[in-house]
Amino acid sequence: MFKNYFKTAWRNLFRNKGFSITNILGLTIGISCTTFILLWVYDELTYDRFQKNYDNIYQVIANRDFNNQVFTDRSMALPLARALENSSPQIKHAVVTTYQQQNVLAYNNKKIKKDGYVVSDHFFDIFTWQFVKGNAATALKDPHSIVLTEDAAKAFFGNEDPINKVLTIDNNQTAKVSAVVKHAPGNSTFQFDWIRPFNYADPGTKQSMNEWINSSWNIFLLTVPQADTALLNKTVTKIKRAHGNDEISSYFVFPMNHWHLYSDFENGKNIGGMIEYVRLFSIIAVIILLIACINFMNLSTARSEKRAKEVGIRKTLGSNRKQLLLQFFCESFILTLIAFALAIVVVILLLPLFNAMVDKHLSLNVMQPVFWVMASGTILFTAFVAGSYPALYLSSFNPVKVLKGTIVAGRKTILPRHVLVTLQFAISILLISATIIVYQQIQHVKGRDMGYNPNGLVMIPSTPDTDKNFAVIRNQLLSSGIITNITRTSSPITEIWWNTGAPDYDGKPANSQIIMGGLATDVDFSKTMNVKMLQGHDFTGTPADSTSMILNKAAVDAMKLKNPVGMQMRYGKTYTVIGVIDNVIMTSPFEPAYPMLMVYENRSSGMNTMRIKAGVPAQKALAFLETVFKKNNPSVPFEYKFVDQEFQKKFLTEKLIGKLTNIFSALAIFICCLGLAGLASFTIEKRFREIGVRKVLGASVQQLLMLISKEFLKLVVIAFVIAMPLTYWLMSNWLDKYNYRITISLWLFFIVGIAMFLLTLIVVSLNTIRVATGSPVKSLRTE
Structure with missing residues (x-):
């Protein structure tokens, strides 16, 4: 039975090549965009999840209240970690690390600047890295040891065994390689080339171990499962206040699953972070896919009269509605399957460019179960949503009316299609407006007086x-x-x-x-x-x-x-x-x-x-x-940075969001125009004879263009009325997180509305002008 459904569906799609190609192209673009976004979202959501202790790792953070202005600070005193390790049965280990620092490592004649951390005991008990050589138990035992990543070890020693090789650090100390670990994944909080242990015999470290005011280090905890964080907060605050006058600070433990996605604080309260953009692009992915699905719905229902007799005959020969539903869903599924296969090819080809744009190392691993879960979900969602309305609509035809030729596509059948087209236009206006506002905000801040002139300034690190x-x-x-x-x-x-x-x-x-x-x-x-x-x-x-x-x-x-x-x-x-x-x-x-x-x-x-x-x-x-x-x-190798380029890095997140929004908005609008062109083509085909009659009676090309276009232009106006207040509300909320921000101009919406109005007119006109300038004889000769 299913074989017959698929065979019939395949023949039907092959017979209607224009319809099939239009839908496959729209769905391919939609699924490709969705796949790119899902890869990015998945990478963000899985930040640090490769750590085996992911659910039980916390960072110690302080809220420092300066005259009701709360400053959230991650810098801690060096001796706090050791005091915490013995303070509570809930704490298994506490480690202290420096911030990421850069040193010149040298071996023979090779001198290379590498980034890393100086850490305390138990660092590798809390954070789990894959060891290539050596092991976690002994890697940091010697205070003069150093752990390298595979890439760093290869840079210095090539294919030689790096264990027990001695590196010179900043030309004033040495360290022996004790272990080699895999390079940190791109979605890891810790990014390093080397790890070194604290040398507690060093005079500077000895002094810092007795100082409870100097706060220049990070502290991390490994707790027992389901630790009482409220109790831990009290414990940390109590210990810190017991060792110095620190009444303005309150301490709390911040879980690893919040480090990346919820990293922003304002006045001591967590206000989110990258999670906002994860949500934003997840919504955009769904929107783009829905636009492609809406195209399928509109084009399928627009050509309903061509399928009406088929439905009537099938019902007359005994097919019930369930069988017809399965038939139409099969067509939707085949189209989606073809589009998905093409989309995967597109993603594989363009992934290097996408990685360069978002500064990530995303990969499409078809061998992972998560890929097939996401693939199955995308295919089933798209096939069901795209095919649902056409299947329900086409299978509802009355066979008697169809075969008598009395079925008429009235307001009830046109209204849903108009609603869907209006929704597409509204989304397009929203995306265009949002893109422009993001761009204006970035340019507004870039033009801000920084108080100094960054042009021509060069920075060279001191030694x-x-x-x-x-x-x-x-x-x-x-x-x-x-x-x-x-x-x-x-x-x-x-x-x-x-x-x-x-x-x-x-x-x-x-x-x-x-x-x-x-x-x-x-x-x-x-x-x-x-x-x-x-x-x-x-x-x-x-x-x-x-x-x-x-x-x-x-x-x-x-x-x-x-x-x-x-x-x-x-x-x-x-x-x-x-x-x-x-x-x-x-x-x-x-x-x-x-x-x-x-x-x-x-x-x-x-x-x-x-x-x-x-x-x-x-x-x-x-x-x-x-x-x-x-x-x-x-x-030390010569190294420099231009101040203006370093300042531009402060806009990386906003630039990335703006760039992604630009691309995906443009593609969403292209899909919308693709569907609009197809819908206009079916509308023209349906009114082919009417256009011929009007031309014989003296209608001009401009009049015919307006006749076909006005139906769609009305929908643009309705979409504009819906999209304008919604966009204003959404983007005002986004701008509220910035103290230095633009004011949204209402003129922006009118310009976008006019642009969408003209774009619709152009797309519809390009499809209409061929018929409007053609000979009316072709459309009337069968009458």
């Missing part, structure tokens, strides 16, 4: 050698005429590595706590960065600078200072405010400027920043910089 030879480097660069200014800072101008409370001063309100960013700088900070000095002056290099402080405008406003220059600030020691600079956007460009304090430091730094003279080619400047830095910093 002990560059700090020691800074005076020589400075003189060589400035005397060249290629570099106009140079300074050094504790962190890049594009980041804040130092968060602190505001200093004390006379007249400070009681219980006033403000979270501020800190920056240590050398001379010429404002000149190099082109930051405006609002009051006072910059550091000059005199001995007095060691007790001088500079504030930014946001700090002055937050501290409510009227005449800050000359004021005494108590911050470990007493500083004198010598200047106020304009606000500089160092963190998120979507947020207000951060209150900042700056102190003078001329011995060590984190970053050298210099400005290339206007008109000097970048390649010429970089070649000169490389020569100078290699001469004065020979042990």
Whole structure:
């Protein structure tokens, strides 16, 4: 029986090639887009899930309340991990790690910068990595050991056995390779080339193990299954407060399943994160697939009169409605199956481009069970949704009326089709409008005054050698005429590595706590960065600078200072405010400027920043910089970053969302136009003789075009009325998460509406004009 259904369905589809090709093309594009989105969504949802202890790993986080302004901080004190490990039967292990750091690793003549973490005992008991050589139990026993990834080991040792080979780190210490692990998956929180253990015999580490105020590390816990997180929160807070005056902070444990998708906090409350975009693109995937399904429904019902006699004869010969339903669902299933097969080919061919665009390493592994689950779900969903309305509609025909030729496609049959077309238009208007608003928001923030000029600024990481030879480097660069200014800072101008409370001063309100960013700088900070000095002056290099402080405008406003220059600030020691600079956007460009304090430091730094003279080619400047830095910093490979490029990285998520939205919106609109063209073609075919009669009676081509088009243009107007308020509400909610944001203009919707109106007119006209300009004899000769 089913064989007969499939054979009949196949013949029917093959007989109606135009109908089949239109539907297959629409469904192929829809399924391809859906597959790409599902691959991306699956990668996001499975972040860190390869960890065997995934459900029982937590990070310790603090909410620090500065005068009712809560700052969520992941930086913890070094000794807290050891104290926690013995504090509760719910905690199996507690480890501390540094933030990701970069070191120059050397072996023989090979010197390569690699990223990694310094970690405490039990790191490999909590986090499970696949060992290629060595084992988790002994990998970190020796404080002078190092664990490499496969890629890093190959980079240094080629095909040699790396175990017990000795690497030099930053030209001042050595480490013996104790193990090799597989490289971390792309959807892993930890991305590293090496792992090293803390050396507790090191004087600096010894000192930090007794300091409960200095918070510069991350702490992770492995708990027993179904641990009481509320009790753990109290335990951590109690232990931390017992070892120092930390009444402004409350601590909590944050589960691994929230690290990536729910990473954003505002005023101490979790406000989501990437989960918003996962939901957004999941909805877009469904929408695109539904648009393709709607095409199938519309085209199938539009050609219903051609199938009416077939249904009438089948019913007369004894077919019941169930059998007819199965027949039409078989046609839908075959079309979907063909479209799915073509979509998989498209995905395989375009996946490298998609990976490059989203900066991931997605793969389509047809051997995984999850692929077949997703494939089966997509095929069945598409086949059922696309075929449901045509099957129900066609199988409901009365055989007597059909065979007598009295069946008429009235308002009841046209209305559902109009509703579906209107839905397509509304979705298209929504997607176009949303895409434009996302673009406008990104451009709005890009055009924001950052408080400094990033063009021509080059950053080169500091090392002990560059700090020691800074005076020589400075003189060589400035005397060249290629570099106009140079300074050094504790962190890049594009980041804040130092968060602190505001200093004390006379007249400070009681219980006033403000979270501020800190920056240590050398001379010429404002000149190099082109930051405006609002009051006072910059550091000059005199001995007095060691007790001088500079504030930014946001700090002055937050501290409510009227005449800050000359004021005494108590911050470990007493500083004198010598200047106020304009606000500089160092963190998120979507947020207000951060209150900042700056102190003078001329011995060590984190970053050298210099400005290339206007008109000097970048390649010429970089070649000169490389020569100078290699001469004065020979042990470290030359590395640089342009400030403007680093600043652009702050828009990566928004750019990605905008790019994906652009592509999938364009494809959704293309599918919509494809269906519209097919529907217009069937409408014209149905009114073929009417058009011929009208031409004989003197109707012009323009009149005929408007006759066919007005039916669809009315639907565009209705769709616009539906889509405009819905889009405004959705995008207003999206923009609400940004402090620095655009105002949605109503003109945008009218422009999009007109564009959709014209697009519909063009698509329908292209299908109408052939008939409208043809000879009416062809349509009337059978009358």
